[in-house]
Amino acid sequence: MGISVPEHWRYPFLPSTNSYLEGLTIESLLNDYFYSEARALAVERLESSATKGIIDIEGPPVIEESDVVLGYVISRLILAAADNQALVNYVALSEARRAENYFNSETDENLVDVVNSLEIIKVALVGDEFSMNFVDYVKAASKLREGNWKLSNRGVKGGIVTLDRRTLVRLMREVVRQHLEELPEAPVEIKNKFEGPITELIGSVSKAFVERIGNLHEVVGERQAEAMKELGRFDLSKAPPCFNLNLLDLQAGVNLPHPSRFFITTFLSSLNQDSESVMRLFATAPDFKESFTRYQVEHISGKTSGTQYSAPKCDTLVSTGVCPGPNALCRLIKHPLSYYRVMAESERPLKVRIERMLLAALDKESYPDNLIKENLENLKNFDFKYSGDLPKRSLSSAIKEKLPSIVEAKITYFNGRTYSVEVPGNEKKLWISRAAITIKDSNFDYECIPLTDWRIALPIQESHYKSKKIKLVVQPIELRYSSNETRKNLAIIDLIKES
Numbered sequence: 341m342g343i344s345v346p347e348h349w350r351y352p353f354l355p356s357t358n359s360y361l362e363g364l365t366i367e368s369l370l371n372d373y374f375y376s377e378a379r380a381l382a383v384e385r386l387e388s389s390a391t392k393g394i395i396d397i398e399g400p401p402v403i404e405e406s407d408v409v410l411g412y413v414i415s416r417l418i419l420a421a422a423d424n425q426a427l428v429n430y431v432a433l434s435e436a437r438r439a440e441n442y443f444n445s446e447t448d449e450n451l452v453d454v455v456n457s458l459e460i461i462k463v464a465l466v467g468d469e470f471s472m473n474f475v476d477y478v479k480a481a482s483k484l485r486e487g488n489w490k491l492s493n494r495g496v497k498g499g500i501v502t503l504d505r506r507t508l509v510r511l512m513r514e515v516v517r518q519h520l521e522e523l524p525e526a527p528v529e530i531k532n533k534f535e536g537p538i539t540e541l542i543g544s545v546s547k548a549f550v551e552r553i554g555n556l557h558e559v560v561g562e563r564q565a566e567a568m569k570e571l572g573r574f575d576l577s578k579a580p581p582c583f584n585l586n587l588l589d590l591q592a593g594v595n596l597p598h599p600s601r602f603f604i605t606t607f608l609s610s611l612n613q614d615s616e617s618v619m620r621l622f623a624t625a626p627d628f629k630e631s632f633t634r635y636q637v638e639h640i641s642g643k644t645s646g647t648q649y650s651a652p653k654c655d656t657l658v659s660t661g662v663c664p665g666p667n668a669l670c671r672l673i674k675h676p677l678s679y680y681r682v683m684a685e686s687e688r689p690l691k692v693r694i695e696r697m698l699l700a701a702l703d704k705e706s707y708p709d710n711l712i713k714e715n716l717e718n719l720k721n722f723d724f725k726y727s728g729d730l731p732k733r734s735l736s737s738a739i740k741e742k743l744p745s746i747v748e749a750k751i752t753y754f755n756g757r758t759y760s761v762e763v764p765g766n767e768k769k770l771w772i773s774r775a776a777i778t779i780k781d782s783n784f785d786y787e788c789i790p791l792t793d794w795r796i797a798l799p800i801q802e803s804h805y806k807s808k809k810i811k812l813v814v815q816p817i818e819l820r821y822s823s824n825e826t827r828k829n830l831a832i833i834d835l836i837k838e839s
Contacts, residue, residue, distance in 0.1 A: 349399035381411030
């Protein structure tokens with residue numbers, strides 16, 4: 341038995357509400373006096389969602405069901421015109437919470453009808469419990485990966501997952517939220533045709549709401565900039581992909597699962613960021629609650645618990661779904677903090693950088709003291725800095741010069757490796773993450789001194805992967821590899837970014 345029509349005002353996102361749009365045009369919906377109540381409800385719906393995080397729209401007999409449904413449709417048009425995913429996410433959460441309240445008021449039988457009418461997952465009532473195919477469960481709980489939401493913690497029998505009522509209602513809130521975060525972009529010709537009516541509709545809302553939509557990019561940007569400024573010397577360009585992509589989601593208004601939030605907090609705490617600065621980052625989350633977030637952050641960072649939690653290793657980030665997939669450097673390390681430290685290579689003192697470059701080139705398990713001293717003396721005038729106006733040369737010409745040149749080359753070989761060097765009189769080993777590289781123009785390959793600066797190495801690896809040429813700043817260096825072997829190789833000291 342399908343859901344009854346009077347329930348559409350509760351669940352205006354159901355596919356069956358399309359019946360209210362039969363014979364309607366966008367022009368009449370946005371301009372006809374007959375639909376003025378629906379337009380006012382759309383504004384009210386969005387305004388309360390964006391400012392309070394709740395939607396309290398009554399239905400029959402106070403408000404006609406058709407007005408509620410059409411008001412919802414118009415609110416989606418306004419969101420599409422606003423074209424801001426953060427706002428879409430905030431509203432989606434508010435709509436999902438509103439639906440959750442009504443889910444709780446349904447009988448078990450009616451709840452099944454509502455869930456199945458959404459046509460995303462299918463459930464069945466078995467006694468006082470609800471069952472669904474495990475594929476539907478995985479799809480519905482895809483962003484609820486922590487704790488008991490994992491499929492392995494649910495107990496699958498014959499491909500079926502069984503849930504109690506409370507769990508199903510919470511799961512459906514997530515299903516609705518994810519469903520409403522997807523807002524298809526209208527074809528350009530449709531947007532152009534109805535740009536005027538939509539703009540006029542947005543212009544009719546209250547000033548506060550207009551500013552919220554019109555300046556949302558600026559508002560969110562300021563909030564994000566302020567949060568990042570609070571992090572002091574933290575450098576996003578050195579952070580691993582797992583951190584950067586989760587942070588982007590967070591600042592776009594995505595509700596991150598617990599493992600991602602735990603990772604962001606522990607990662608920043610390990611880099612000596614104070615809990616207040618970390619907490620501000622979470623203020624852009626749609627479900628942000630200051631008191632709860634403060635408790636979690638201060639507990640994890642050790643401010644209130646006395647124990648600072650360590651950032652998870654890469655294996656853990658992979659198993660919990662936090663890792664979005666590794667890049668070339670990720671494959672060489674086992675911990676996200678190691679990634680951050682390796683990416684800080686260019687910030688080391690000049691002599692240390694040259695020493696590490698030499699160790700990468702000599703590739704010895706034990707520290708070659710005499711060779712290092714001799715090469716350091718020969719390179720006492722070398723620097724990674726260069727003047728801004730460099731000549732462009734072929735590789736065959738560049739290797740004959742004494743000063744840096746710009747070359748455009750193809751990467752014919754790239755191989756990353758991390759290894760340790762024993763240092764006499766030092767208990768700790770020196771760890772080197774190096775990239776062996778060969779470059780080519782015309783018909784000749786040139787072996788380069790291995791890179792330890794992964795800010796340069798990563799774009800080079802991407803160029804190698806895509807088989808695309810890349811512009812590099814190179815300088816010839818003559819190195820002594822042993823008492824009877826000296827070779828001249830090209831050192832890559834920078835790359836030229838395409839404008």
